[in-house]
Amino acid sequence: MKSLTVLELSKLYNINRQTIYNNIKKGILSKNSDNKIDFSEAIRVFGEPSRKQDVKEPVKIDSPSSAEVLLLRQQIDMLKNQLDDAKDRESFYQNQIETIQRLLEAPKANMTTFTDKEQPQSNAAQVQPELSTDDEENDGLATAEPKRIQVPQHVEPEPEKRGFWSRFFKPYG
Structure with a gap:
């Protein structure tokens, strides 16, 4: 006859291993010389094992129509x-x-850039410096002719900048 281990028996009957060991200790269930339990002995104590669902039954796999x-x-x-x-x-x-x-x-043929050093003679004759002090006349809009700013002739030289130590050791002068 077939012999089963404690683990196989617990899986077959779906019971705890400790229950099987307790039954062996009490003498309700006996083991062979190879520490296995005879299947007929298990049937005598626990009855026929309940049938688990056959593995051959179709297992529902996510069908293409499932929501997920x-x-x-x-x-x-x-x-x-x-x-x-x-x-x-x-x-x-x-x-x-x-x-x-x-x-x-x-390249654009008719455009000149600021790097061009020569100006045509006709443009040089037309450009005249405009001295304007009126704010209303120069309203910030771009005009065809550039405005020139007058530089005063008599400019006082800036005083010599003094370093940190020269402020202490050089007299003002």
């Missing part, structure tokens, strides 16, 4: 849409950057 799966699929679709939108934005901005770079690289 549907929610996850919706989130995946939403994330795919967001990724597509981000790719579209990236390509649009990349095109904008390329366009701006091409415009910056293209």
Whole structure:
């Protein structure tokens, strides 16, 4: 006949191992010489083991119609849409950057820069220094001709800046 260990017997009958040991100690249940319990002895004490559910029964796995799966699929679709939108934005901005770079690289024939040292003679004759003290006349708006600021001829030289120690040891003068 079949022999079972205490652990196998406790799993088969779904009882605590301590209960089996207590029954052995009391003499209700006996062990073989190899410390195993005969199955017929277990049936005599505990009766027929209750049938567990067969493993072959279909176990319900999340079906595609379950709420969680549907929610996850919706989130995946939403994330795919967001990724597509981000790719579209990236390509649009990349095109904008390329366009701006091409415009910056293209030289403009009719524009002169401040680094040009020579001015055409016609422009030099037209530019005349304007001395204006009226605030109303110069309202801050950009005009075609640049305004010049008059520099006074007699400027007093600034006094010599004195360092920390010279303030103590040099006389004022």
